[in-house]
Amino acid sequence: MYSDFKIISTYYDTLYVNDREYGAEAGRVKDLLTRHGAPPRADLLVLACGTGGHIPYFRDEYTVSGLDLSEDMLDLARKKFPEVGFHLGDMINFELETDFDAVVCLYGSIGFVKTVENLRAAMNRIASHLRPGGLALITPWSTAEDFRDLIVVDAADRPDLKIARMEHVRLKEPNMVEVTFHHLLGNNNDVTYHKQSMEIGLFSREEYAAAMIDAGLNVVEVYTGKDVRGGAYIGKRVAGQVRKQ
Structure with missing residues (x-):
C-alpha cells in the first residue's frame, strides 16, 4: 500500500508540508515529551516519517531517526537530510538494533496500519524499542467517535x-x-x-489506549489540544517492566 506514494512523493512537500501546521505540531510534541521525562538530546524515532517533514523541528534538540515503508518518500528525505539515519521498514513489524528514549508517529499516520490487530502489533514493536522510562506518542488520524465524512x-x-x-x-x-x-x-x-x-x-479511543496498555505501556496522558492534529496518546515504559517481543 505504501508504494502508492510513488507519484504523490514527487509533490508531497509542496502540498502538505508547511511550517504553520508541522511546526505547531512538533512544538507541542516536544513540550509533551519533556513534560513526561524525555531527557535532553533524547534518541527519537519518527515512524512513518515520509519525506522528513517533521525532522527540521526535532533535529536540533534530539538525535533523530526516521522509519517509513515507502522507498520513494525516504529517497527524498535522505536527500534533504543526509545526516539523519533513515530506515526502510513497516510500523507493524520493524526491528532496529537501536533502542530509543521516545518513538513518535505523527500526522495521523498510524491509521495506515488499517486494522486493530495491526495497531496492537505496531504498539508492541514501539514498546520493544523503548528504553526504561521511554515514551510513545501517537496521533490518531481520527477516532471512531469523532469521524465525519x-x-x-x-x-x-x-x-x-x-x-x-x-x-x-x-x-x-x-x-x-x-x-x-x-x-x-x-x-x-x-x-x-x-x-x-x-x-x-478508524479506531476508537478505547482501542488506542488498550493497544498501548497491552503493549506494556502506561497511558500517562491523552492530549486533546488543537495544535496537534487529532490529539495524542502518550504511553510510558515503566523502568523494570519486561518488554513484549
Missing part, C-alpha cells in the same frame, strides 16, 4: 508547480475510511490529473 479543498501556487487538491473522505465500513485524492498538477506549461484512493483504519 468530508471533502477537503486546498491549493498550492508556486512558480514551478501549481496544485489544486480535492479529497473525498468517507466511511467505507465501520472501521475503515476511504480517502480519494483528486489532484490537478500544473507545471512545464501543462496540466495533469492524478486520482488515487487509500484506506485508513
Whole structure:
C-alpha cells in the first residue's frame, strides 16, 4: 500500500508540508515529551516519517531517526537530510538494533496500519524499542467517535508547480475510511490529473489506549489540544517492566 506514494512523493512537500501546521505540531510534541521525562538530546524515532517533514523541528534538540515503508518518500528525505539515519521498514513489524528514549508517529499516520490487530502489533514493536522510562506518542488520524465524512479543498501556487487538491473522505465500513485524492498538477506549461484512493483504519479511543496498555505501556496522558492534529496518546515504559517481543 505504501508504494502508492510513488507519484504523490514527487509533490508531497509542496502540498502538505508547511511550517504553520508541522511546526505547531512538533512544538507541542516536544513540550509533551519533556513534560513526561524525555531527557535532553533524547534518541527519537519518527515512524512513518515520509519525506522528513517533521525532522527540521526535532533535529536540533534530539538525535533523530526516521522509519517509513515507502522507498520513494525516504529517497527524498535522505536527500534533504543526509545526516539523519533513515530506515526502510513497516510500523507493524520493524526491528532496529537501536533502542530509543521516545518513538513518535505523527500526522495521523498510524491509521495506515488499517486494522486493530495491526495497531496492537505496531504498539508492541514501539514498546520493544523503548528504553526504561521511554515514551510513545501517537496521533490518531481520527477516532471512531469523532469521524465525519468530508471533502477537503486546498491549493498550492508556486512558480514551478501549481496544485489544486480535492479529497473525498468517507466511511467505507465501520472501521475503515476511504480517502480519494483528486489532484490537478500544473507545471512545464501543462496540466495533469492524478486520482488515487487509500484506506485508513478508524479506531476508537478505547482501542488506542488498550493497544498501548497491552503493549506494556502506561497511558500517562491523552492530549486533546488543537495544535496537534487529532490529539495524542502518550504511553510510558515503566523502568523494570519486561518488554513484549
